[in-house]
Amino acid sequence: MNTKYAYYPGCSLHSTGAEYDVSFKKVAGKLGVELAEVPGWVCCGTSPAHSASHLLSIALPVKNLSLVETMAKDVVVPCAACYSRFKFATYEMGHDNKLAEDVKEVIGSSFQNKVKVLHPLEIFAQIPPDALKAQVKENHKDKALKVVCYYGCLLTRPPKVMQFDDVEYPMTMDKVLENTGYQILDWSYKTDCCGASFALSETDAVLTLTQKILKNAKEVGADAIAVACPLCHANLDTRQTDINAKYNTDYNIPIYYFTQLMGLAFGYSPKEMGVNKHLTEATMNV
């Protein structure tokens, strides 16, 4: 198994999703996965870029991939939004010759399109379950924590581009967390949209969509929701007070990055995993 990867944190993991960055690095280290941050990486452009120019939206991730190419490694991209833009970039570069030529001219480099883009979930899913279980601490307090896994929209869709697990009913995160000693519950909102990039512009849409996600999580009896994307985390974690005010509800469901849950099971303290950075505070004794 390849255990050395180039690491593209993206803008969020350096700011609003700092706890995802910290927990991913610690957990990866524990499992023998080496990460080297891509030097000089730039923003992937996210939704604003593809809403403004198709060419720009492919050029920005390809610029980053060309930097990765010089490192001769595959790249791991934890933010689902960046991951989606990177996958779109590799797909389009392979399917649209005219665009590929334009992109190379724009970024001023020859690009081979040889880099494989991976999400941390794909890397952890390759690790044998026993190796994961071996890291779980005996006295890990939250074996009883009931978790639902939320993948959001971009990890799996559209499948011909993403090629990540089953498009409507993925199981990768469920399995990784199950092997890390959590009780995983089945639910209906695994891949529904949380409002993604509308966080600051159309906040009401975020409230409408996340409310449904929280409702279903509560209905099935979840103590916590695990996520794999800083946008999902922000939308679900920071808006529960607003949702409660708008819908007259009393949601107080902690939202964890799946890497935080792994780290907690491996014996790291909540502080080391950045759990104290959440706005909806964890009330259970992790």
Add this chain to the structure above:
Amino acid sequence: MPTQATVMPDAKFLKQMDDKIKVNVNLCFQCRKCSAGCPMAYAMDYTPAQLIHAIRLGLKDIVINSKTMWMCSSCQTCTTRCPQEVDIARVMDTVKILAVAEGIKPPVSSVHTFNKAALRNIKWLGRMYELGMIGDLKMRTFEFFKDMGLGMKMFMKGKLKIIPSVSPGRTLTTWKIFSRSAKKDRSN
């Protein structure tokens, strides 16, 4: 009896869309699966299937003035589920780009303003600087108090940096990518 607006299909528009979309909207047989699964359909004026139909009819005015594409969250559900493999999410982007190029004032101005602020941020800093972007957004929307409390909480938790991460090399990189692709877009 209510008067019905007469619609004049715009042939030039159809050609424009054909050139730019690179998606064959004519494959659409109006099963409306895209609209049934669209999480944002409730906030749109035309459902995704209706917008696709309007494009096929060449109804430029309706299309570029619609709220629909601005309320699209780019979740890719429609594109994933369309039995005819119409890339509806890509159509949404293309229609946004065309509407802006035509000088339309987007009916959902918050989304367009946010996108512009974010792009300016990326172009000049190479990476997103959230606090700067929020400041920029507030200067333009005059919504100074929206999400102030939340912003403060995030700030206290160390989730928003005061000092942007700047590197001249990186700025030059993104600045070049932005200018060159804008130039190419104009000539294409």
